[in-house]
Amino acid sequence: MAYEFDFSLINPANMKVLGEGMVVSLEITLTGVLVGIVWGSILAMMRLSSVRPLSWFAEAYVTVCRSIPLVMVLLWFFLIVPQLLQKTFNLSAATDLRMTSSLIAFSLFEAAYCSEIIRAGIQGVSRGQLFAAQALGMHYGQVMHLVILPQAFRNMLPLLLMQGIILFQDTSLVYVSALADFFGRAYDIGERDGRTVDMLLFAGLVYFVICFFASRVVKRLHKKAFI
Amino acid sequence: MPYLFHWGVFLEQASSSETYLDWIVSGLKVTIAVGLSSWIIALLIGSVLGVMRTSQNKWASGFAGAYVELFRNIPLLVQLFIWYFVVPELLPGGDAFKKMSPVTQQFLAGVICLGTFTAARICEQVRSGIASLSRGQRNASLALGLTSSQSYRYVILPMAFRIIVPPLTTEFVNVFQNSAVASTIGLLDLAGQGRQLVDYTARPYESFIAVTLLYCLLNVAVMMLMRWIERRVRVPGFIGSK
Numbered sequence: 001m002a003y004e005f006d007f008s009l010i011n012p013a014n015m016k017v018l019g020e021g022m023v024v025s026l027e028i029t030l031t032g033v034l035v036g037i038v039w040g041s042i043l044a045m046m047r048l049s050s051v052r053p054l055s056w057f058a059e060a061y062v063t064v065c066r067s068i069p070l071v072m073v074l075l076w077f078f079l080i081v082p083q084l085l086q087k088t089f090n091l092s093a094a095t096d097l098r099m100t101s102s103l104i105a106f107s108l109f110e111a112a113y114c115s116e117i118i119r120a121g122i123q124g125v126s127r128g129q130l131f132a133a134q135a136l137g138m139h140y141g142q143v144m145h146l147v148i149l150p151q152a153f154r155n156m157l158p159l160l161l162m163q164g165i166i167l168f169q170d171t172s173l174v175y176v177s178a179l180a181d182f183f184g185r186a187y188d189i190g191e192r193d194g195r196t197v198d199m200l201l202f203a204g205l206v207y208f209v210i211c212f213f214a215s216r217v218v219k220r221l222h223k224k225a226f227i
Numbered sequence: 228m229p230y231l232f233h234w235g236v237f238l239e240q241a242s243s244s245e246t247y248l249d250w251i252v253s254g255l256k257v258t259i260a261v262g263l264s265s266w267i268i269a270l271l272i273g274s275v276l277g278v279m280r281t282s283q284n285k286w287a288s289g290f291a292g293a294y295v296e297l298f299r300n301i302p303l304l305v306q307l308f309i310w311y312f313v314v315p316e317l318l319p320g321g322d323a324f325k326k327m328s329p330v331t332q333q334f335l336a337g338v339i340c341l342g343t344f345t346a347a348r349i350c351e352q353v354r355s356g357i358a359s360l361s362r363g364q365r366n367a368s369l370a371l372g373l374t375s376s377q378s379y380r381y382v383i384l385p386m387a388f389r390i391i392v393p394p395l396t397t398e399f400v401n402v403f404q405n406s407a408v409a410s411t412i413g414l415l416d417l418a419g420q421g422r423q424l425v426d427y428t429a430r431p432y433e434s435f436i437a438v439t440l441l442y443c444l445l446n447v448a449v450m451m452l453m454r455w456i457e458r459r460v461r462v463p464g465f466i467g468s469k
Contacts, residue, residue: 064443067400067404067442067443067446067447068404068439068442068443069403069404069405069406069407069408069418069442070404070407071407071408071410071411071418072407072418072421072435072438072439072442075418075421075422075435076435076439079425079431079432079435169300169301169302169303170302172302172304172305173302173304173408175304175411176410176411183302183304183305187308196312196313197312197313197316197317200305200308200309200312200313201309201313203305204301204305204306204309207300207301207302207305208297208300208301211299211300211301212296212300215299215300
């Protein structure tokens with residue numbers, strides 16, 4: 001039995017709906033990566049700092065984020081964030097905060113993973129560099145800014161981008177809140193037209209093409225940038 | 228108004244024969260069953276693929292490479308939906324699958340999806356484990372007159388598996404975390420029961436806290452098990468061994 005694919009599903013109207021969904025997916029990914037890198041750097045520095053409570057906090061944060069399934073994290077945020085925001089800003093209960101919730105959830109979750117990459121990047125720079133810079137009379141800020149971080153960043157950039165690609169795949173999990181990202185919209189169109197099979201395969205193909213080529217680019221970059 | 232916790236909710240009757248606590252326990256059992264079954268499948272497929280990836284045969288290593296790319300670049304959720312909704316429509320055995328009870332269908336789809344997904348990651352770990360062995364090991368075993376498959380069986384794989392226990396720990400933990408995705412097709416695992424509890428009891432905080440803690444506990448248990456294995460199989464003379 002050969003399955004007949006319905007190529008008429010790939011029409012302008014559907015593409016517009018899917019495109020809007022893709023914008024949602026990309027928005028979440030970009031926000032997650034940017035906030036994740038900023039908050040992740042802070043966490044990494046806390047983790048490496050000699051102030052004990054700071055490094056404990058960072059370690060606990062990362063451990064907790066890594067031991068809870070992302071699905072549960074998202075469910076938690078869809079539960080808590082709307083209630084908090086509605087109370088703080090006196091919003092009506094009907095305000096749709098699913099997008100805000102998922103942005104916050106992915107950013108905070110992503111930061112845990114980024115901080116581990118950044119920490120490894122900083123620790124991966126050889127100790128001799130630190131000593132050499134200090135021997136040249138640089139103070140801590142200069143050592144970090146001029147010697148350690150530029151090297152660390154070159155080494156970890158590809159890993160951070162790879163993490164971004166993984167995050168892009170994970171954004172499909174906003175399905176649990178029925179937020180209409182690319183996957184949600186594709187599935188909805190499939191349900192509406194009774195063509196779930198076609199639309200699911202199409203969605204899989206789109207994700208595959210994007211992630212495959214993106215990771216190719218990142219691998220190239222890795223070869224170029226790696227010291 | 229502060230939130231008033233009411234932990235007694237778990238002892239209330241969910242139906243004539245069950246309390247809500249029973250729901251959570253059954254969810255935990257499903258999560259463990261899904262996790263362990265997919266882990267076994269993943270280890271089997273992943274090891275075979277990992278060996279293929281390092282083999283001299285271009286077709287074998289090409290196939291394993293394509294497998295890894297395919298399963299790595301499609302989101303887990305999409306893979307799950309494809310296994311659950313699409314594959315039974317396209318494959319000849321699909322009708323038999325659709326005649327099974329919904330719970331069996333969800334369980335099977337979840338296990339196959341997680342197993343094949345994790346296999347791609349294990350393949351890469353096995354490959355890097357084999358690559359990290361010095362070339363001398365393979366050459367020495369060939370010089371002793373072992374065939375290629377014998378050298379894998381007696382020399383390379385026993386070493387490679389002992390070396391990759393730490394990264395496998397991460398993958399094992401991930402299997403349980405990823406299994407929560409199966410709740411999206413209606414499987415009543417831990418996450419699924421958690422969502423059902425919220426609907427039935429209107430006690431979101433208690434339900435989610437209980438479920439989240441159980442996931443954390445499961446993680447700790449897996450880590451302790453793997454640490455124990457790691458201590459027992461550690462290769463003397465390698466980094467991390469005493």
